[in-house]
Amino acid sequence: MTRLQEVNRTSGFLKKALETMPSGKRTEYLNRKLRGIIRYAHSHSPAVRDKLHSAGMAPKDIQTVKHLQHLSITKKTDLIDLQKKDPPFGGFLGIPITELRRIYVSPGPLHEPGEADYDEIAWAQAMFAGGFRPGDRVINTFSYHMVPFALHMLDNSLHQLRCITIPTGVGNTEQQVHVLRNLKVTGFCGTPSFLLSIAEKAEEMGLTPSKDLSLRVGLVAAEMVSESLRSRLEEKFDMVIRQSYGTADIGCLGYECMEKNGMHIPDDKLVEIVDPQTGKQLPFETPGEIVGTTFNRVYPLIRFGTGDLSLLTNKPCPCGRTSPRLVKILGRIDQTTKVRGLFVHPGQVDEMASRYPEIARYRMLVTREEHKDLITFQVELREGTLPNDRMKEDVERTIRDVIKLRGEVQFVARGTIPDGARKIEDQRTWD
Numbered sequence: 001m002t003r004l005q006e007v008n009r010t011s012g013f014l015k016k017a018l019e020t021m022p023s024g025k026r027t028e029y030l031n032r033k034l035r036g037i038i039r040y041a042h043s044h045s046p047a048v049r050d051k052l053h054s055a056g057m058a059p060k061d062i063q064t065v066k067h068l069q070h071l072s073i074t075k076k077t078d079l080i081d082l083q084k085k086d087p088p089f090g091g092f093l094g095i096p097i098t099e100l101r102r103i104y105v106s107p108g109p110l111h112e113p114g115e116a117d118y119d120e121i122a123w124a125q126a127m128f129a130g131g132f133r134p135g136d137r138v139i140n141t142f143s144y145h146m147v148p149f150a151l152h153m154l155d156n157s158l159h160q161l162r163c164i165t166i167p168t169g170v171g172n173t174e175q176q177v178h179v180l181r182n183l184k185v186t187g188f189c190g191t192p193s194f195l196l197s198i199a200e201k202a203e204e205m206g207l208t209p210s211k212d213l214s215l216r217v218g219l220v221a222a223e224m225v226s227e228s229l230r231s232r233l234e235e236k237f238d239m240v241i242r243q244s245y246g247t248a249d250i251g252c253l254g255y256e257c258m259e260k261n262g263m264h265i266p267d268d269k270l271v272e273i274v275d276p277q278t279g280k281q282l283p284f285e286t287p288g289e290i291v292g293t294t295f296n297r298v299y300p301l302i303r304f305g306t307g308d309l310s311l312l313t314n315k316p317c318p319c320g321r322t323s324p325r326l327v328k329i330l331g332r333i334d335q336t337t338k339v340r341g342l343f344v345h346p347g348q349v350d351e352m353a354s355r356y357p358e359i360a361r362y363r364m365l366v367t368r369e370e371h372k373d374l375i376t377f378q379v380e381l382r383e384g385t386l387p388n389d390r391m392k393e394d395v396e397r398t399i400r401d402v403i404k405l406r407g408e409v410q411f412v413a414r415g416t417i418p419d420g421a422r423k424i425e426d427q428r429t430w431d
């Protein structure tokens with residue numbers, strides 16, 4: 001019996017009825033939740049009222065998720081501006097301020113309200129799907145100061161799951177190791193890189209994490225975990241690690257289940273993938289900006305633009321959850337370039353290069369000649385590898401395969417691509 005099987009951590013649901021709704025029922029459910037929050041926010045949150053009015057719409061005009069795309073998107077920078085004009089919450093607060101329990105301050109500066117009765121289920125769903133179970137002792141290594149993530153979102157969600165939280169916060173790796181050991185801690189919340197620091201510290205202290213520590217499950221967030229780091233950590237500790245995606249403003253927007261094939265949308269959030277230029281919704285499997293809407297009456301963020309690029313899939317997941325999944329976070333929208341009408345993002349450039357161990361450095365140039373966009377994939381080869389036509393043709397096929405556009409490979413001498421060069425260099429001029 002492996003350590004994971006001592007408790008059934010790999011199957012089951014936190015909210016079965018919600019998580020397994022058939023697709024038609026889910027659409028109805030989301031439309032109903034959306035109508036509810038729009039009606040509520042229109043009468044309680046001046047910022048949402050303005051948003052509707054400036055689109056020439058009344059709450060009755062938003063009956064389905066499709067109608068939502070007529071409203072403007074609020075970016076983080078917009079939120080900062082709105083909060084400056086109308087402090088502290090930019091008009092989004094949906095309850096009297098005297099009813100708040102806390103006010104959080106994130107970099108920006110941005111204020112986030114903390115209600116007395118936290119009832120969002122998104123992070124708890126993420127934890128349950130990642131194998132957390134009642135009775136787990138969990139170190140929460142995110143910062144408890146100022147920002148809402150550790151204290152408001154995670155601590156409350158661990159409590160919902162009836163886990164026992166040890167609020168260790170960030171840093172102090174040696175002390176974290178002592179805590180892990182003395183309290184036989186079974187769960188970890190934090191960044192993957194911090195978990196690696198803990199592993200290294202434990203080894204430095206003469207411990208074998210998989211034998212001397214009791215970690216079984218980890219929920220990582222705030223930075224994406226690479227598969228190589230994930231398997232390294234899972235092996236070191238003999239644990240499972242699942243990641244989730246969210247922001248301090250809107251909370252969790254996606255979480256992995258045991259299948260590890262994308263991040264399910266939690267049932268108290270609505271996620272759209274949109275064309276960042278027009279704000280219009282894009283079909284499944286098409287990359288665009290992640291825009292989130294929460295059903296939270298305290299802080300009803302309607303169409304919050306994350307600036308992150310991803311795509312949604314609704315292919316069935318063997319875990320039984322029926323919510324669509326964010327396939328993966330592909331990068332930031334502001335690093336994305338539109339070429340001949342298609343988005344090209346740095347993740348795709350990395351993917352192309354990763355297929356060829358011979359490639360040492362690379363970047364993609366986008367230029368314009370006679371009103372046509374041209375793609376050049378500049379490649380520096382590792383020492384001992386010589387450019388050849390076969391490889392050129394092969395990489396050009398890969399370009400078509402990955403970004404669906406034709407591009408030309410240009411082998412350049414080592415040292416040509418400057419340090420810190422952007423993965424996609426847009427050199428087009430428009431006149």
Ligand SMILES: [Zn+2]
Nearest residue numbers: 257317319321
């Ligand atoms: Zn799943």
